[in-house]
Amino acid sequence: MPYWEISTPAAAFTPEQRVALSTEITTIYTTHANLPAFYVVILFKAMPEDSMFVGGTPNNNFVRIRADHIAREFDSSDIKALFMAEVESVLAPHVKDRGFDWEIHFDETDFELWRVQGLVPPAPDSDVEKQWATQNQPTPYDRVSP
Amino acid sequence: MPYWEISTPAAAFTPEQRVALSTEITTIYTTHANLPAFYVVILFKAMPEDSMFVGGTPNNNFVRIRADHIAREFDSSDIKALFMAEVESVLAPHVKDRGFDWEIHFDETDFELWRVQGLVPPAPDSDVEKQWATQNQPTPYDRVSP
Amino acid sequence: MPYWEISTPAAAFTPEQRVALSTEITTIYTTHANLPAFYVVILFKAMPEDSMFVGGTPNNNFVRIRADHIAREFDSSDIKALFMAEVESVLAPHVKDRGFDWEIHFDETDFELWRVQGLVPPAPDSDVEKQWATQNQPTPYDRVSP
Numbered sequence: 001m002p003y004w005e006i007s008t009p010a011a012a013f014t015p016e017q018r019v020a021l022s023t024e025i026t027t028i029y030t031t032h033a034n035l036p037a038f039y040v041v042i043l044f045k046a047m048p049e050d051s052m053f054v055g056g057t058p059n060n061n062f063v064r065i066r067a068d069h070i071a072r073e074f075d076s077s078d079i080k081a082l083f084m085a086e087v088e089s090v091l092a093p094h095v096k097d098r099g100f101d102w103e104i105h106f107d108e109t110d111f112e113l114w115r116v117q118g119l120v121p122p123a124p125d126s127d128v129e130k131q132w133a134t135q136n137q138p139t140p141y142d143r144v145s146p
Numbered sequence: 147m148p149y150w151e152i153s154t155p156a157a158a159f160t161p162e163q164r165v166a167l168s169t170e171i172t173t174i175y176t177t178h179a180n181l182p183a184f185y186v187v188i189l190f191k192a193m194p195e196d197s198m199f200v201g202g203t204p205n206n207n208f209v210r211i212r213a214d215h216i217a218r219e220f221d222s223s224d225i226k227a228l229f230m231a232e233v234e235s236v237l238a239p240h241v242k243d244r245g246f247d248w249e250i251h252f253d254e255t256d257f258e259l260w261r262v263q264g265l266v267p268p269a270p271d272s273d274v275e276k277q278w279a280t281q282n283q284p285t286p287y288d289r290v291s292p
Numbered sequence: 293m294p295y296w297e298i299s300t301p302a303a304a305f306t307p308e309q310r311v312a313l314s315t316e317i318t319t320i321y322t323t324h325a326n327l328p329a330f331y332v333v334i335l336f337k338a339m340p341e342d343s344m345f346v347g348g349t350p351n352n353n354f355v356r357i358r359a360d361h362i363a364r365e366f367d368s369s370d371i372k373a374l375f376m377a378e379v380e381s382v383l384a385p386h387v388k389d390r391g392f393d394w395e396i397h398f399d400e401t402d403f404e405l406w407r408v409q410g411l412v413p414p415a416p417d418s419d420v421e422k423q424w425a426t427q428n429q430p431t432p433y434d435r436v437s438p
């Protein structure tokens with residue numbers, strides 16, 4: 001689950017900067033939702049000049065993030081606001097403080113239409129999920145009918 | 147908000163053609179929904195040969211658009227149909243009349259899981275949104291608890 | 293409708309392998325849902341080294357699929373599970389058996405916010421949809437008000 005696509009100017013992030021940013025994003029989820037780290041997938045998309053348009057004008061200084069949440073669903077507006085504030089605080093040194101424009105939005109998608117290494121992901125906060133988090137990898141498990 | 151990804155053959159649109167198309171798409175939203183122009187983000191994705199498949203066959207003459215609506219939600223089937231007709235009329239000279247195949251679909255995502263330059267976007271049709279539209283940029287504002 | 297984006301290491305799939313995989317994916321939909329083959333759109337995205345991160349670490353051996361379903365909506369958890377199992381069995385020889393890591397998730401989006409070649413797609417399982425499937429192309433048709 002969280003699946004992030006980060007579209008950026010081609011030279012915006014070095015591999016080292018990508019590691020740093022994606023590690024910090026991962027930590028949001030491992031810390032606040034106890035997700036296995038490997039659930040956090042981030043794709044960096046290097047966009048060529050004049051391929052990102054804002055209001056009809058090319059913006060070659062723009063970081064645009066779209067992301068899907070699959071493993072968890074927010075259950076209140078307050079929690080959404082807290083999460084978004086946390087995301088912004090993580091992005092700030094990598095994006096805002098470096099002078100980029102930026103925008104981000106999330107969608108929430110269906111837990112049941114998701115597979116990791118061919119496996120049905122365990123229920124949120126279940127023992128198996130905790131085990132996956134500790135191992136930081138998915139392993140087959142016995143699924144019990146509800 | 148509207149966030150469009152336009153996947154095209156690599157040479158399909160010159161920078162000037164991208165400006166023209168993205169400007170016309172922007173105008174749909176500024177005219178019909180009074181959105182700030184800068185809300186309209188369009189990414190052009192130049193696809194290499196044999197990377198787009200339709201029914202199992204490569205289609206190197208295909209324009210495929212997927213887009214998310216965030217700032218507004220349609221509230222009736224009639225309005226959706228009107229919107230889609232407007233989109234098609236804007237696309238026609240750029241896509242249909244140039245002989246491309248094309249397809250488009252939209253998703254609607256959660257207003258609360260969206261930030262622009264780190265700011266909580268103002269409520270639809272609020273005074274602050276109108277101000278952002280006039281200025282064509284986001285500026286901090288006092289948020290009042292509901 | 294089904295709209296798949298398959299992000300892969302740059303050299304993961306030859307054009308022939310893309311044809312084979314996308315043909316088999318298409319067959320899932322034509323066989324089980326009687327969809328027209330041309331509804332199945334698959335974009336292969338060749339990702340450069342160190343642009344896909346899993347848990348903060350680059351994974352250059354990763355196949356990540358995100359897809360939207362538009363033409364049909366699943367109506368039970370059981371059918372979702374059957375579908376996902378079928379998808380995994382199709383992916384296995386192309387992905388799992390070749391030693392890639394992989395993950396997949398689907399979203400379901402609004403039928404009314406979708407157009408194919410500018411046309412309103414016919415209702416699921418309607419005579420027009422069957423005709424489109426037989427022809428394997430969309431053609432204009434008389435729409436009757438409900």
